Structure formats: structure tokens, C-alpha cells
Amino acid sequence: MESFWKIAFLVLVICASSALSAQRMSGKIDRSTAIAGEAFQLSYTIKDAPRGNFIAPNFQDLQVISGPNKFSEQTIENGRRSSVETYTYGLIASKPGAVILEPARYQTSKKVFDSNKIKIPVKKSELTGKPMDEGPLADIFFRIEIDTNRVCIGQQLNADYVVYSLYQISNFNDLEIPSLTGFWMQDNSPKRINPKTVIKGGKQYFRYEVKKFALFPQRPGELIIDGIKAEMTYRKSSGQKRGFFRNYRNMKKKTSCKDEVISVYPTPEKDKPENFSGGVGSFKVAARVDPNIGRVGEAMEYRVSIVGSGNIMLLSPPDFDFPKSAEIFEPEESENIYEQDGVIMGSKTFSYSIIPKEEGELVIPPVQFDYYDPKSGSYRKSRSNVLKVKIREGDPERMKEMAKNKSTRDIAALSTKFEEPSSVTGYGWPVKVGLLVLWAAPFFMIPAFIKRKRSEEEENADVEGRKQRAAIGVAKKKLATAKGYMESENRGDFYDEIVKAVYGFLNDRVGVKGSEASIENIARKLGDRGIDSGKIARVEKLIEYCEMALYAPVTKTVGLKATYDEALELIVEIEENLN
Amino acid sequence: MKYFSYILFFVLALICCKEAQAEVYSPYAEANSLYEEGKFQQALAAYKLVEEPGKGSLSFHQNIGSCYYRLGDYANAILQFERALRHDPLNVDVKNNIDVARDQLKNPSPIYDRIFIQEWIFKLSHALPAFLWMLMGVLFVWASVFFIRKYIYANSNRFRPFMAAVVLFVLSLACISLFFSKNAWLSKDDEAVIMRKSIQVHTAPSEDSQSQFKLSGGSKVRIGEQLDGWTQILLQNDAQGWVPATAIEKI
Numbered sequence: 001m002e003s004f005w006k007i008a009f010l011v012l013v014i015c016a017s018s019a020l021s022a023q024r025m026s027g028k029i030d031r032s033t034a035i036a037g038e039a040f041q042l043s044y045t046i047k048d049a050p051r052g053n054f055i056a057p058n059f060q061d062l063q064v065i066s067g068p069n070k071f072s073e074q075t076i077e078n079g080r081r082s083s084v085e086t087y088t089y090g091l092i093a094s095k096p097g098a099v100i101l102e103p104a105r106y107q108t109s110k111k112v113f114d115s116n117k118i119k120i121p122v123k124k125s126e127l128t129g130k131p132m133d134e135g136p137l138a139d140i141f142f143r144i145e146i147d148t149n150r151v152c153i154g155q156q157l158n159a160d161y162v163v164y165s166l167y168q169i170s171n172f173n174d175l176e177i178p179s180l181t182g183f184w185m186q187d188n189s190p191k192r193i194n195p196k197t198v199i200k201g202g203k204q205y206f207r208y209e210v211k212k213f214a215l216f217p218q219r220p221g222e223l224i225i226d227g228i229k230a231e232m233t234y235r236k237s238s239g240q241k242r243g244f245f246r247n248y249r250n251m252k253k254k255t256s257c258k259d260e261v262i263s264v265y266p267t268p269e270k271d272k273p274e275n276f277s278g279g280v281g282s283f284k285v286a287a288r289v290d291p292n293i294g295r296v297g298e299a300m301e302y303r304v305s306i307v308g309s310g311n312i313m314l315l316s317p318p319d320f321d322f323p324k325s326a327e328i329f330e331p332e333e334s335e336n337i338y339e340q341d342g343v344i345m346g347s348k349t350f351s352y353s354i355i356p357k358e359e360g361e362l363v364i365p366p367v368q369f370d371y372y373d374p375k376s377g378s379y380r381k382s383r384s385n386v387l388k389v390k391i392r393e394g395d396p397e398r399m400k401e402m403a404k405n406k407s408t409r410d411i412a413a414l415s416t417k418f419e420e421p422s423s424v425t426g427y428g429w430p431v432k433v434g435l436l437v438l439w440a441a442p443f444f445m446i447p448a449f450i451k452r453k454r455s456e457e458e459e460n461a462d463v464e465g466r467k468q469r470a471a472i473g474v475a476k477k478k479l480a481t482a483k484g485y486m487e488s489e490n491r492g493d494f495y496d497e498i499v500k501a502v503y504g505f506l507n508d509r510v511g512v513k514g515s516e517a518s519i520e521n522i523a524r525k526l527g528d529r530g531i532d533s534g535k536i537a538r539v540e541k542l543i544e545y546c547e548m549a550l551y552a553p554v555t556k557t558v559g560l561k562a563t564y565d566e567a568l569e570l571i572v573e574i575e576e577n578l579n
Numbered sequence: 580m581k582y583f584s585y586i587l588f589f590v591l592a593l594i595c596c597k598e599a600q601a602e603v604y605s606p607y608a609e610a611n612s613l614y615e616e617g618k619f620q621q622a623l624a625a626y627k628l629v630e631e632p633g634k635g636s637l638s639f640h641q642n643i644g645s646c647y648y649r650l651g652d653y654a655n656a657i658l659q660f661e662r663a664l665r666h667d668p669l670n671v672d673v674k675n676n677i678d679v680a681r682d683q684l685k686n687p688s689p690i691y692d693r694i695f696i697q698e699w700i701f702k703l704s705h706a707l708p709a710f711l712w713m714l715m716g717v718l719f720v721w722a723s724v725f726f727i728r729k730y731i732y733a734n735s736n737r738f739r740p741f742m743a744a745v746v747l748f749v750l751s752l753a754c755i756s757l758f759f760s761k762n763a764w765l766s767k768d769d770e771a772v773i774m775r776k777s778i779q780v781h782t783a784p785s786e787d788s789q790s791q792f793k794l795s796g797g798s799k800v801r802i803g804e805q806l807d808g809w810t811q812i813l814l815q816n817d818a819q820g821w822v823p824a825t826a827i828e829k830i
Binding site for chain 1: 608633638642648665675716720724732755759764765776
């Protein structure tokens with residue numbers, strides 16, 4: 001019996017120790033399934049082991065991208081010391097399938113520990129679009145990642161501005177803001193830029209999403225998501241180890257990303273509903289009235305909300321018919337928009353004030369909202385329910401006021417008078433031309449008026465000429481009369497006639513008017529007309545003599561005949577000279 | 580006695596003519612009474628009986644438009660009211676009717692009021708028939724030339740005929756301008772009304788082109804070019820686009 005207990009104890013000890021040794025070293029990966037092309041971590045943990053060597057298993061197809069990184073930890077708890085040592089590898093599986101790793105081994109001077117076998121299932125990568133091989137990659141590169149390059153107008157598209165770097169970036173100093181014309185955009189950029197590790201071209205990169213936009217194209221055609229410039233500070237190891245620390249240096253780099261072009265197609269014209277107002281996505285419309293019992297003349301709220309995902313912020317109020325038994329006013333818009341898993345969702349509410357005008361039941365017909373669903377490529381519609389609201393009698397005071405203010409906008413009564421039907425037409429070009437001719441005609445008469453006026457004036461001017469031409473005749477007549485007086489020895493009349501003849505002749509001939517007639521004026525005019533001064537003096541002398549002979553008793557008598565001859569001679573000579 | 584019998588015959592003939600006219604248009608009076616009874620559909624049918632293509636009158640178009648309005652067909656109502664306005668653009672009732680009917684449209688085309696000076700000239704030009712403006716324009720210019728003649732022949736006191744001539748000339752110019760302005764209004768036929776309930780206005784004359792905005796039936800537009808069964812429409816806010824030619828009707 002004692003021997004049984006001994007054996008039992010021994011078995012227990014062996015079991016426990018073997019269990020203990022199995023527990024000492026274990027290996028595991030940080031996920032259940034690895035994905036081809038993506039990095040994962042494999043770590044081996046050794047507990048309470050003395051100093052020894054770690055021997056990694058054969059990694060077969062797996063590519064080691066980092067490690068082994070050793071990490072050890074010691075704790076003292078209740079006087080008991082325990083230690084944990086961890087060896088970590090970064091690995092990439094190159095192809096899908098499963099990899100079974102042989103146990104890793106830890107060798108001390110006294111003992112050998114083995115870990116468990118590790119089975120690593122490897123799935124195919126879901127990232128299909130771009131090939132894994134992108135040629136040689138720069139240490140740091142910047143690009144725009146879009147989820148599609150062909151969208152419908154108003155369809156959401158995500159654009160991420162991403163920096164890939166082999167080194168940790170400590171700071172983005174300067175980031176431009178893209179203009180993104182032609183898009184309605186929502187900025188979903190993270191406040192803190194946290195990196196993710198990804199494998200590109202067999203290297204482990206840090207991936208920084210520096211900007212993230214949800215974009216909604218506003219017009220069809222080619223739209224450009226414009227590249228931006230960025231300046232960043234990163235830490236690069238100088239490769240040397242100085243004591244415990246690695247030597248890092250802060251470096252600066254400026255980089256920029258290239259534009260991405262996307263093509264935007266319009267919503268199809270085929271089957272386009274009449275009331276389509278540009279909603280693209282997936283929506284539901286709902287309507288409600290608040291409160292659900294109203295009174296005539298008191299405002300109620302009628303809310304139409306559109307809920308769903310898509311270009312919700314760009315929606316305009318849907319068209320709907322509203323019963324005539326209530327007045328409806330322009331809506332107030334409110335929206336609540338958020339992003340979930342990169343999809344813009346939310347609701348837009350149009351609240352209308354309505355004022356019932358009639359007692360009884362107010363039946364509001366459903367609101368229909370037409371939208372385009374780019375996923376199915378067809379137009380869809382959503383309808384709200386019919387709303388029935390009870391309307392009670394209104395406040396009598398208020399009703400009176402309403403009756404007063406009621407707008408009497410209605411069409412006018414019929415026109416009762418009968419009018420002969422006619423067509424409304426303007427006058428054509430013959431009438432217009434005729435009118436212009438009639439209108440312009442009298443102006444052609446104006447030159448005729450002017451001409452007539454001129455010829456009359458000329459005639460008036462000729463009176464003077466006639467006088468001049470007749471002057472010699474008149475003078476001769478007068479001289480003839482004077483000759484008669486001379487023969488009858490009538491001295492007074494003779495001299496008078498001579499003066500009249502000379503004066504009259506000169507007046508008419510040189511155009512001196514009666515009021516200006518004086519011997520000086522005549523003398524001056526004669527001078528102006530080129531008569532020599534000798535003759536003028538003779539004229540003056542003759543007239544002076546005649547006047548003297550006329551008014552004063554003549555002392556010295558020159559023969560009448562001489563005076564007559566002198567006058568005749570002067571008149572004939574002056575006439576000749578003037579001509 | 581013989582003359583007297585001629586006159587009697589003439590007067591009788593006139594009366595007969597009047598009677599005959601009244602008889603021809605009695606369906607019109609009947610239509611009016613049907614409308615007053617609230618039988619708009621029958622009234623409309625009765626109005627259609629007396630309709631003469633291409634002709635009409637203020638009251639006829641106003642009444643048939645009122646029928647359409649009561650039946651809820653605002654596009655036809657506005658078309659008829661606009662036609663009524665062609666006969667008397669200053670009629671207050673018809674203008675009010677158009678405003679009321681336009682209020683019922685969801686997406687009417689924008690209509691801007693004329694600025695006051697334009698409105699004033701417009702009213703003035705419609706205060707007299709076109710031929711009277713023409714007549715006055717010609718008479719004034721002849722009178723003006725008469726005073727020019729006086730001015731030319733006058734030897735003194737020339738200021739008065741000169742001023743008279745200038746004033747008459749300016750008056751004549753004004754009358755002639757008013758005639759041409761009114762005549763242009765009478766001759767215009769580039770206005771139309773959209774007859775479909777609601778229509779998408781396209782950027783180009785094709786169903787495939789993008790639609791840019793919506794217009795409700797009853798919107799008044801100006802017609803531009805025509806192409807392949809499409810008509811270009813021009814709006815007062817300088818917007819323009821293309822609609823199928825069948826979707827609009829000329830005023």
C-alpha cells in the first residue's frame with residue numbers, strides 16, 4: 001500500500017514537471033489568421049528560464065521582416081522572483097495556405113525547452129486592385145488613395161491623402177489644403193495622425209492618413225482631386241549604436257502627391273422621374289405632424305425628413321401636394337450628418353409651419369421622394385405614410401381676426417361684355433415705310449422755302465440797283481426842267497432844280513439815304529468809290545454855289561448857262577467814273 | 580318719299596344684322612351662365628364652341644381662362660389670360676388673374692416688374708391705338724414744318740415760330756417712338772407658356788443632355804432658336820435652356 005502511494009506521488013511529480021516544462025515556453029501569433037502580403041507578429045514567451053540560447057524554428061516560406069526582438073521583464077512579488085523573456089518576429093506570408101512551424105527551442109546549460117508547434121492559416125489578400133509590386137519604392141512617398149475612379153454625380157467617393165514612410169514621422173509641419181473644385185466635401189481628417197504598419201514591396205512602412213475626405217461630385221465630366229504639398233519631420237537612425245541608445249537624427253522632407261482624375265457620369269435620363277431633384281444614395285422619407293390634434297388658426301409643425309446615406313446635405317425639399325384646407329409656409333431646414341465606416345449618413349429635415357383653415361380631419365397625402373441608387377443603377381422612390389390629423393374648432397377671437405386678415409386672392413369675376421373677336425397684329429413694313437415717308441416729306445420743303453426767301457431778298461436788293469441805274473435818267477430829267485427855268489430866267493427855281501438834280505443823282509448813285517444826306521457824307525462815299533478829289537471839290541463847290549445863289553442875293557452872277565453846263569458835265573463824268 | 584323708304588330699309592337691315600349677330604353668339608352668353616352656376620366643364624365646352632382660331636377678345640380669353648383656373652389647369656389658364664392681355668395689356672382684372680394663377684405654380688419662371696419709367700412709357704403707348712400715334716406723329720411734324728416756314732419768312736419776331744417748331748418736332752418724335760414701341764409689342768410673337776405639368780429644362784436640344792432646372796406648367800418664357808423639334812427658351816433672369824417644342828404653346 002505504501003508502495004502505491006509512492007508510485008502515485010512519483011507519477012504526479014513527473015506529470016507536473018512535464019506540464020511545467022511545457023508551460024515554460026510557448027509561441028503564438030497576434031491574430032487567428034494571417035493574410036498573404038500583410039505583416040503579423042509571432043512571439044515566443046519563456047517563463048522563469050535561466051540564461052540560455054533561443055533557437056528559432058525554420059520559418060520556411062515566411063519572410064522575416066523584423067526580429068528577433070528580445071524583451072525581458074522581471075517581477076518580484078511576495079519575495080518570489082519571476083522573469084519573462086519574449087522573442088518577437090515580424091513575418092509576412094507570401095502565399096495563401098497554411099504554414100506549420102516546428103517548435104522553437106531554448107537551450108540552457110542544463111536543459112532544453114521546446115515550445116508548441118504553431119499552425120498559421122494564411123488567407124488570400126482582399127486587396128485586389130493594385131498589384132503588390134509597384135517597382136522600387138521611395139523611403140517616403142505621398143499619394144492620394146481613392147476607392148473608385150468612376151462615380152455617378154452626387155455619389156460618395158472617399159479620397160485619402162496618405163504618406164508612407166520607412167521611418168517614424170514625428171511631425172507634419174506644413175500641409176496644404178486641396179481645393180477640390182467641383183466637389184461638395186466633408187473633411188473627415190483625423191485630429192491625431194496615427195500610423196499603421198503596412199508592407200509595401202517587402203518593406204515595412206508606416207502609413208499616415210494625413211487627410212481624409214468624403215467627396216460628392218457636383219458636375220459630370222472629369223474632375224480632379226488635386227495633389228498637395230507636405231513637409232514633415234522624421235527620425236532616422238544613423239545606424240550606429242552608442243551605448244544603450246540608438247542614435248537618431250531628425251530630418252526634414254518636402255514631398256507632394258500627384259493629382260487623381262476621376263470621371264463623373266450624370267444620372268441617366270432614362271426613366272428619370274419628373275420630381276427627381278438630384279438625390280443620389282439610399283434614402284427613406286418620413287413625415288409627421290406635431291401636435292397630432294390641432295385647432296383651426298393655430299400653427300402646427302409638419303416635418304418631412306429624409307434619412308439615409310448619400311448626398312444628404314445637398315437635398316432640396318421634395319415636391320408634394322398639400323391639402324387646400326390648411327395654409328403651408330416655406331420650410332426651415334436642419335440636418336444631422338455623420339460618418340460611419342467611411343460612409344456619410346444622416347438625416348435632413350424640412351419643417352413647415354402649417355395653419356389649418358377648416359375644422360374636421362386634415363388628411364395629408366404621402367410625400368414621395370425620388371432618388372437615384374448608384375449601386376443598383378436605377379431610380380427608386382420612398383413614400384411616407386398618409387397622415388390624418390384631427391382639427392378642432394379654433395379660438396373664436398382668433399377666427400375673427402383671421403377672417404379680417406384673410407387674403408382675398410382669387411381670380412376676378414367673368415367679363416360680361418361681348419367684344420368682336422379680332423386678332424392682335426402690328427403694322428407691317430409697308431405701313432412703316434409709308435409713315436416714314438409722310439413724316440420726312442415736309443422737311444424736303446424747307447430748302448424750297450429758303451430758296452424763295454433768298455430770291456425775294458435778292459429782288460429787294462435790286463431796288464437799289466434800279467435806283468442807281470435810273471439815277472442818270474432822273475438827273476437828266478431834272479436838268480431838262482432846269483434848262484426850261486434857265487430859258488425863262490427863273491433863277492430861284494433853276495438853282496433849286498440844279499441842287500435837286502445833283503443831290504438826287506448822287507444820293508441814288510452812291511446809296512445815301514435821305515436821312516444821311518449831307519454834302520460831307522456824299523463826298524466821303526464818292527471818295528470811297530474812287531472818284532478823284534478834284535471832282536469832289538467841284539461837286540462841293542457847285543452845290544455850295546447853288547445853295548448860296550438860292551438863299552442869298554447873288555452878288556456875283558455866273559451865267560446860268562455855266563452852272564447848268566457844270567452840273568451836266570459833273571453828272572456825266574461821275575456816272576462814267578462810277579461805271 | 581322715295582328717300583324716306585330707302586332710309587327705312589337701311590335702318591331695318593342694320594337692326595336685322597344686329598339681331599343675327601346676337602343669335603350667333605348666344606352660346607357665349609350661355610357659357611357665361613354655366614360658369615356662374617359652377618359647371619366649369621360644360622362652360623369650357625361651350626366657350627370652345629365659339630372659339631375662332633387665331634382670333635379672340637379680352638373677355639373671351641379672360642372667361643375661358645377663368646374656367647381653366649377653376650378646373651385646376653393653371654397652364655391653360657395662364658395661357659388664356661396672357662392671350663387676353665394681348666387685347667388689353669392694361670386690364671387690371673386679367674393682370675390680377677395671372678398673379679393669382681402664378682401663385683399656384685411650384686416652379687414658375689421668374690418675372691421681374693418693369694422699372695417705373697418703362698412702365699410709364701408702356702402705359703402711355705397703350706393709352707391710344709397705334710394708328711392714332713402714327714397720325715399724331717405725322718400731323719405734328721407737318722405743323723412743325725409750317726412753323727419753320729413762318730420762321731424762315733418772318734423778318735422780325737422770329738423766336739415764337741422757332742419755339743413752336745421745336746416743341747412740335749419733339750412731340751412728333753415722341754408720338755412716332757410710341758407708335759413704333761406699341762407696334763413692336765403688337766407684332767411680337769416670341770412669347771410662350773409651358774403646357775406640361777412640370778418640365779426639365781435641358782442644356783442642349785437632346786434628351787441625353789443634362790437637365791439644369793425645372794419649370795412648372797404655366798411658366799411664361801421667351802422663345803429662342805428652334806432645332807430638331809426642340810425649342811430654346813430664355814428666362815428673364817438670363818437663364819436659358821432647351822425644351823421639346825411640343826411642351827410649349829405660343830401666346
